[in-house]
Amino acid sequence: MKRLAIVLAAGQGKRMKSKLYKVLHPVCGKPMVGHVTDIVKEAACERTVVIVGHGAEAVQAYLGDGAEYVLQAQQLGTGHAVRQAEQLLGQEEGTTIVVCGDTPLVTAETIEAMLELHASSGAAATVLTASFDNPTGYGRVIRGADGAVQRIVEQKDCSPEEAAVKEINTGTYCFDNQKLFAALAQVTSNNAQGEFYLTDVVGIFREAGEVVQGYCTSDLAEAIGVNDRVALAEAERLMRERLNRHHLLGGVTIIDPASTYIEAGVEIGSDTVLYPGTILRAGTKIGEDCVIGPQADIAGSSIGNGVTVKYSTVADSVIGDESAVGPYANLRPGSKLGRGCKIGDFVELKNATLDDGSKVSHLSYIGDAEVGKEVNIGCGAITVNYDGYNKFKTVVGDHAFVGSNVNLIAPITVGEGAYIVAGSTVTHDVPAGDLSIARERQVNKPGYAEKIRNRAKAKKENSRKE
Numbered sequence: 001m002k003r004l005a006i007v008l009a010a011g012q013g014k015r016m017k018s019k020l021y022k023v024l025h026p027v028c029g030k031p032m033v034g035h036v037t038d039i040v041k042e043a044a045c046e047r048t049v050v051i052v053g054h055g056a057e058a059v060q061a062y063l064g065d066g067a068e069y070v071l072q073a074q075q076l077g078t079g080h081a082v083r084q085a086e087q088l089l090g091q092e093e094g095t096t097i098v099v100c101g102d103t104p105l106v107t108a109e110t111i112e113a114m115l116e117l118h119a120s121s122g123a124a125a126t127v128l129t130a131s132f133d134n135p136t137g138y139g140r141v142i143r144g145a146d147g148a149v150q151r152i153v154e155q156k157d158c159s160p161e162e163a164a165v166k167e168i169n170t171g172t173y174c175f176d177n178q179k180l181f182a183a184l185a186q187v188t189s190n191n192a193q194g195e196f197y198l199t200d201v202v203g204i205f206r207e208a209g210e211v212v213q214g215y216c217t218s219d220l221a222e223a224i225g226v227n228d229r230v231a232l233a234e235a236e237r238l239m240r241e242r243l244n245r246h247h248l249l250g251g252v253t254i255i256d257p258a259s260t261y262i263e264a265g266v267e268i269g270s271d272t273v274l275y276p277g278t279i280l281r282a283g284t285k286i287g288e289d290c291v292i293g294p295q296a297d298i299a300g301s302s303i304g305n306g307v308t309v310k311y312s313t314v315a316d317s318v319i320g321d322e323s324a325v326g327p328y329a330n331l332r333p334g335s336k337l338g339r340g341c342k343i344g345d346f347v348e349l350k351n352a353t354l355d356d357g358s359k360v361s362h363l364s365y366i367g368d369a370e371v372g373k374e375v376n377i378g379c380g381a382i383t384v385n386y387d388g389y390n391k392f393k394t395v396v397g398d399h400a401f402v403g404s405n406v407n408l409i410a411p412i413t414v415g416e417g418a419y420i421v422a423g424s425t426v427t428h429d430v431p432a433g434d435l436s437i438a439r440e441r442q443v444n445k446p447g448y449a450e451k452i453r454n455r456a457k458a459k460k461e462n463s464r465k466e
């Protein structure tokens with residue numbers, strides 16, 4: 001049986017009170033609609049149609065070519081939204097999964113189980129349901145004496161008895177494709193919200209003598225529909241727990257899962273230890289046997305094996321095996337460390353490559369630089385890469401030694417094995433193997449300290465008399 005999918009993503013999400021369209025709000029670093037389309041992909045649907053409206057361009061730009069799109073120019077309800085897909089899917093025969101773009105925690109396994117019940121029972125529709133102690137805000141699932149689903153009633157249309165029902169509609173369904181579009185043609189907007197409800201097709205099917213099943217998930221997280229920021233925070237927490245659990249089971253030690261934030265899609269090797277306050281953002285890959293944190297914020301970066309990163313931020317960078325970063329380092333985009341490098345406290349790197357075994361241990365800024373192997377950059381040494389208009393490059397050869405408080409005025413090349421003495425402001429290239437000194441020669445004036453103190457004292461007394 002052909003599988004098709006429709007993702008509803010046209011709503012504005014007024015209750016979010018946001019400039020960002022609802023389905024683009026991230027949950028653990030990934031927009032909600034991205035979670036949903038990824039799940040649908042896992043369910044191996046041959047075609048996925050996303051209904052877009054508010055923020056259509058932004059949603060399309062984010063999802064890209066992975067789906068087909070239909071514009072729902074006016075948001076007249078979920079039934080109206082699904083109907084927009086008729087021009088694309090109306091001729092298809094098969095099973096159509098419908099998922100809302102604001103239910104990021106639904107899983108592919110549950111959709112699979114729902115599809116199984118759907119197929120085995122010959123139902124026209126199967127609804128994914130859950131049982132909530134507090135069902136407020138959700139559509140209620142009304143079952144008949146035989147246990148089959150009779151109707152779904154929206155909160156605003158509920159009688160007191162219906163409102164007391166705890167089983168809710170999660171907003172995920174599967175349908176016989178042909179029957180779905182036939183029933184949608186009969187849906188009216190005669191209800192409390194004046195909308196065309198997708199949920200009304202259930203009643204329409206029942207009247208036509210069709211079977212409607214309800215598949216009840218025991219994982220309540222799957223049922224969360226994010227309509228406001230309270231639910232967004234709840235979804236974030238539940239997704240975080242789920243992701244942490246995935247990494248724990250994969251062999252990662254997380255000292256305190258409650259204070260460790262791992263976004264969707266992050267990969268971590270086994271026997272890596274994460275200390276509290278660690279934030280691993282989207283696009284990050286971490287190897288085995290690393291020690292990350294406390295307080296490490298790593299985004300879009302690739303980290304090798306046996307690496308230590310503590311009290312530091314790392315963005316769009318690469319760190320080679322056995323390197324150590326921090327405490328208090330800032331690796332800005334384009335930093336690349338080889339094997340066994342050391343970046344110490346209050347060091348900032350930007351667009352800088354360090355080859356194997358190089359060290360920048362304290363209080364440095366290295367930007368737009370290419371540093372060779374086994375180079376030592378002393379405390380407080382910096383690259384002077386910017387004249388207010390242009391950026392210039394610094395090249396430091398293998399085994400060079402850059403003394404403390406050296407200014408490397410770029411563009412500049414320091415040759416292999418060169419040695420720059422502390423406090424130098426170097427404006428010209430240093431050939432390989434040379435010693436470079438660029439500072440005033442020291443002068444000591446014997447006993448002069450006393451003289452200078454007396455002069456200062458006299459000056460102070462004079463100014464008091466005046």
Ligand code: UD1
Nearest residue numbers: 008009010011075076077078081101138139169170171225
């Ligand atoms: C819907 C269900 C409700 C269910 C709940 C689960 C209906 C009538 N109600 O209610 O039974 O318990 O989800 O979370 O279906 N959308 C469009 N176009 C529209 C309207 C909505 O694309 O014209 C999209 C929204 O962007 C959203 C999704 O459909 O992603 C659900 O819409 P929403 O308004 O959040 O429905 P609920 O009131 O939550």
Ligand code: CA
Nearest residue numbers: 102225226227
């Ligand atoms: Ca919703």
